[in-house]
Amino acid sequence: xxxxxxxxxGEQVSVREAxxxxxxxxxxxxxxxxLLDADVAGGTGAKPLVGAHPGRVMQFGIAEQNMMAAAAxxxxxxxxxxxxxxxxxGCMRAHEQFRTAVAYAERNVKLCCSHHGLDVGPDxxxxxxxxxxATMRAIPGVTVISPADANEFMKxxxxxxxxxxxxxxxxxxxxxxxxxxxxxxxxxxxxxxxRDGKDVTIVATGVxxxxxxxxxxTLKGEGIDARVVNLATIKPIDVAEMVAAxxxxxxxxxxxxxxxxxxxGSAVAECLAEHAPARMRFVxxxxxxxxxxxxxxxxxxxxxxxxxxxxxxxxxLK
Amino acid sequence: xxxxLNEMARQIRVTSLKAIHAARSGHPGGSLSIADMLAVLYxxxxxxxxxxxxxxxxxxxxxSKGHACPALYAALAHKxxxxxxxxxxxxxxxxxxxxxxxxxxxGVDAPSGSLGxxxxxxxxxxxxxxxxxxxxxxxVIVGDGDMQEGNTWEAIMSAGFKELDxxxxxxxxxxxxxxxxxxxxxxxxxxxxxxxxxxxxxxAIDGHDTAAIxxxxxxxxxxxxxxxxxxxxxxxxxxVSFMEGVLYWHGSVTMKDAELSxxxxxxxxx
Numbered sequence: 001x002x003x004x005x006x007x008x009x010g011e012q013v014s015v016r017e018a019x020x021x022x023x024x025x026x027x028x029x030x031x032x033x034x035l036l037d038a039d040v041a042g043g044t045g046a047k048p049l050v051g052a053h054p055g056r057v058m059q060f061g062i063a064e065q066n067m068m069a070a071a072a073x074x075x076x077x078x079x080x081x082x083x084x085x086x087x088x089x090g091c092m093r094a095h096e097q098f099r100t101a102v103a104y105a106e107r108n109v110k111l112c113c114s115h116h117g118l119d120v121g122p123d124x125x126x127x128x129x130x131x132x133x134a135t136m137r138a139i140p141g142v143t144v145i146s147p148a149d150a151n152e153f154m155k156x157x158x159x160x161x162x163x164x165x166x167x168x169x170x171x172x173x174x175x176x177x178x179x180x181x182x183x184x185x186x187x188x189x190x191x192x193x194x195r196d197g198k199d200v201t202i203v204a205t206g207v208x209x210x211x212x213x214x215x216x217x218t219l220k221g222e223g224i225d226a227r228v229v230n231l232a233t234i235k236p237i238d239v240a241e242m243v244a245a246x247x248x249x250x251x252x253x254x255x256x257x258x259x260x261x262x263x264x265g266s267a268v269a270e271c272l273a274e275h276a277p278a279r280m281r282f283v284x285x286x287x288x289x290x291x292x293x294x295x296x297x298x299x300x301x302x303x304x305x306x307x308x309x310x311x312x313x314x315x316x317l318k
Numbered sequence: 319x320x321x322x323l324n325e326m327a328r329q330i331r332v333t334s335l336k337a338i339h340a341a342r343s344g345h346p347g348g349s350l351s352i353a354d355m356l357a358v359l360y361x362x363x364x365x366x367x368x369x370x371x372x373x374x375x376x377x378x379x380x381x382s383k384g385h386a387c388p389a390l391y392a393a394l395a396h397k398x399x400x401x402x403x404x405x406x407x408x409x410x411x412x413x414x415x416x417x418x419x420x421x422x423x424x425g426v427d428a429p430s431g432s433l434g435x436x437x438x439x440x441x442x443x444x445x446x447x448x449x450x451x452x453x454x455x456x457x458v459i460v461g462d463g464d465m466q467e468g469n470t471w472e473a474i475m476s477a478g479f480k481e482l483d484x485x486x487x488x489x490x491x492x493x494x495x496x497x498x499x500x501x502x503x504x505x506x507x508x509x510x511x512x513x514x515x516x517x518x519x520x521x522a523i524d525g526h527d528t529a530a531i532x533x534x535x536x537x538x539x540x541x542x543x544x545x546x547x548x549x550x551x552x553x554x555x556x557x558v559s560f561m562e563g564v565l566y567w568h569g570s571v572t573m574k575d576a577e578l579s580x581x582x583x584x585x586x587x588x
Contacts, residue, residue, distance in 0.1 A: 034449060058445055061479075066472035069435045073442020076427065077450060078374050081442075096432060097469070101439055105421040105429045 006151045006182035015172030016045025016114050018150035022157045023049040023082075027056050033080035033110075033161060036071055038064050044084045044114040044171060068094035071109045072101035080108055080161060084171075086115035087129035091168065095135050103139045103166045110160050111136075114171040117257030118285065118302055119207050121174055121295035128290035134262035136168040137235045143188060144235040146170040146256075146264070148209035149178045152232060155186035163188055170206060174295035177210040179230075191238035197227035200313045201245035201252050205231045205264050208255035208283070208304070215309035226313055234264050242268055243276045251279035251316045255309050260284035281312040320362050323528040326396065327357035331557050332585050333392035333405055338571075339578040341409035344417070345569030346561060347554040349389035351492040351525070352381075352459055355550060356393040358531040359457060368398040371424045377454050378443050380428040382436020382470075383461030383490065384418040385569060391415055391423065399425035434467025436460060437487060441473050444485040444545075455539065458487045462500045465489065465509060477545045478517030485545040486538040490525060492554035494565050513547045525550025558584055 004025045007013050023035065023046055036058045041047045050057050058074070060067035064085055071081040083090065090098070090113040102109045116129040137144045143165065147153040153171070160167045179194065194209070195216055204212035209230045216226040227249055229241060245252055252272065254265030265282040272278050285302050299305035330353040338344035360366070364377040381390045388408055395405035400423075407413035414423055418431025428439045440458035447454055464470050477485055489509060493500050506512060510520040519541045523530040531550070538546035554568065555561030558581040573581075 058449070060476060063472035063476060065434075065469040066438045066441070066476055069438030069469065070442030070445065070473070070476070072428070073380075073439040073444075073456075074446040074449075076378070076439075076443050077446025077452065079446050079449065097435055097438070100429055100432050101435050 004154065006154070007178045009178050009181050011178045012175040013150040013178055014045070014175050015147065015150050015153045018153040019045035019112065019157070019171050020048035022154040024052045026158065026161060027053040030161070033082055034058055034074065036060060036067050036074070036081050036083045038062055038067050038085045038089065040085055043086065044112070046084050064089040064094045065097050068097035069101040072105060072107045075107040075109050080110065082110045082112060084112045086127065087113035087132045088115065088127065091129060091132040091135045099139050103142050106141060106165060108164055108166070110167045110169060112169045112171055114173050116170060117207070118290050118298040118304060119172055119174050119257050119295050120290070121298065122292050124292035125289040130259045130285050130290060132168070132170070133234055133256070133258050133264055137267060141165060142235065143167045143233065145188065145233050146206040147232050148206060148230050149176055149180055151178055151180045151182065152184060152186055155184060156232065159186055159188050172207055176207050179210050179213060186232070189233045189236050189238060191241040192230040192232065193227065193241065194230050195226070195228040197225040197249065199225045199250050200316055201227040201229055201249045202255060202309060202313065203229045203231050203242070203245065203252055203268055204255040205234060207257050208309070211299070211306040212255050212309055214306035215313065218306065218310045219313055224313060224317065231264060231268070234267050237267055237271050239271055239275060242271050246272050246276035246278035251281070253281045253283060253309060253312045253316060255283040257304060258284050259287055261287050279316055281316045283309050283312050319529065319532045323357045323361055326361045327353045327528065328557070328585055328588055329396050330356055330389055330392040332582060333395060333402055334388040335573070335578060335581050337388045337391065337406045337408040339573040340406050342572045343570040344388050344408060345385040346571065346573065347494065347567040347569060348383060348386040348461060348490070348492065350556045350558065350561065351552040351554050352386050352389050352490050353557070354526045354528050355459065355488050355490070355531050356389055358528050358535065360393045360397050362532060363535050364457070365454070368425065371399060375452055375454050378427045378440065378456040380430065380436045380440040380456070380458045381419055382430050382458055382464045383433065384430030386461070387419045390419060390426070394423070394425040397425070433463045434469035436464065437470050437473040440485055441477050441482065444477070444482045445480070447484055448482070454484070456485050458485070459490055460487055461490050462492065462495050465506055466504045474513055474516050474518070481517070481543045482545045483542050486535065486548065487545070488548045488550050490550055490552050492552045494554045494563070494568055496568055498565065510547065510549045517544060518547045519544040520547045520549060522549045522551070525552035526556055557588065
């Protein structure tokens with residue numbers, strides 16, 4: 001049995017590379033799952049599995065509606081289908097198949113999608129799914145997870161295989177700074193306080209977590225003590241950690257690579273409006289489509305970079 | 319072949335109509351058109367045990383045309399999954415007999431009601447069986463509306479390409495859809511020819527002849543290397559003269575007491 005190797009903190013690693021690595025590792029660990037692909041294993045990062053364990057892959061060609069409803073049928077035979085495609089296809093084109101054939105029947109399907117957010121980069125607006133949190137979290141009983149880096153992704157994937165029920169798991173495409181070491185303990189539904197602080201809380205998810213840590217460092221130089229919470233599980237949301245942030249700090253800034261409408265920030269706002277109303281600012285894509293550009297150029301243009309997060313914190317504390 | 323399949327089909331029709339009448343809504347036409355194929359499947363061909371509805375090795379039936387579920391619930395009830403009286407609690411707030419198939423109902427193998435998703439679910443079951451070496455067979459009943467959904471054709475492409483000989487479709491071609499005849503909405507012409515072009519074995523039968531349905535299912539079982547598509551020529555509303563071929567009875571209709579009793583009289587005399 002080969003030992004799973006993690007990346008070092010500070011390295012720049014694409015989360016999809018972690019997807020390929022953990023798939024090959026888990027294929028050696030257990031026989032109870034199969035990968036369902038729609039001719040995009042190269043894009044999602046699943047390709048190493050195709051080479052190492054071709055018998056674990058069910059290929060559907062470019063027909064995602066069929067793949068998603070078929071996943072429900074595969075689950076009915078006792079296997080765990082790991083469905084992998086781009087977010088626009090998995091979370092929107094085949095959304096109704098996921099809702100009715102998978103989620104309504106409580107089938108144990110794991111939907112893992114790459115190509116969401118501005119993180120997609122040059123492929124541009126049609127590939128940059130900015131609505132996946134919205135479409136997936138609105139379906140009853142679905143767990144929604146967006147890991148911060150490659151190491152957290154691998155731990156999340158194993159936890160997802162062990163979890164019973166439908167899950168949506170985001171896979172990042174572009175190189176992202178590793179913020180977690182091999183010792184990180186990932187638990188579905190548990191938010192992780194990466195940095196404590198008393199003035200303001202930045203609740204970030206996915207690629208925005210590293211940027212939130214950078215923003216907190218900038219703010220520290222200005223005498224602002226910012227807490228950073230990684231909200232990797234968007235649904236079910238960690239109510240206790242959100243309430244603590246609202247009660248113990250001066251307000252909440254959410255940061256997500258997603259439309260600010262109906263996404264992670266909205267989930268936090270729904271939670272706090274009921275349990276501990278707080279002042280809030282929302283960093284994300286402001287109800288518009290993305291565009292082509294490098295993944296490290298677009299955040300400045302769309303105000304989703306560390307500077308935008310720091311600005312939102314300053315604005316909140318004014 | 320059992321010799322009481324016509325009687326089982328008659329009982330399915332009776333229970334379906336009683337349930338739709340009690341619910342004051344539901345789809346009688348398409349329920350009556352599939353009664354004979356359900357009778358053959360549940361009372362002769364399929365290897366299922368009402369005591370073990372979740373047995374992973376059981377044969378499967380996916381009713382893709384989910385609006386015809388009164389007939390499915392009736393078949394399951396007469397098979398012994400739950401009391402016949404429970405099948406007649408269709409669509410009630412205090413019942414699990416949902417207006418379209420809900421997998422929580424014992425014996426229901428897949429949710430449906432949104433057309434076009436059933437064949438893919440059956441395909442996934444057939445693929446899961448092949449992957450694990452499980453010998454069960456998967457049957458899918460599709461209607462005219464299913465055949466107009468793109469998702470169905472994705473599944474037809476895939477099943478033919480994958481040579482899934484453990485998968486069989488029965489196409490309930492009853493020629494009427496929600497608003498109008500298929501002929502005016504979106505006719506596919508020769509369906510068998512189109513499906514055969516994707517690598518399927520096809521058989522055309524009278525969908526109300528239980529012996530012919532049985533023979534076609536046996537032929538499907540003996541066909542290796544190809545999934546089978548049975549084109550069943552059917553009559554919407556079959557078995558009740560004033561419903562046969564009448565669009566009004568597609569649904570979702572409120573059936574008057576007199577209409578139920580006239581229908582039951584015909585079915586009792588049959």
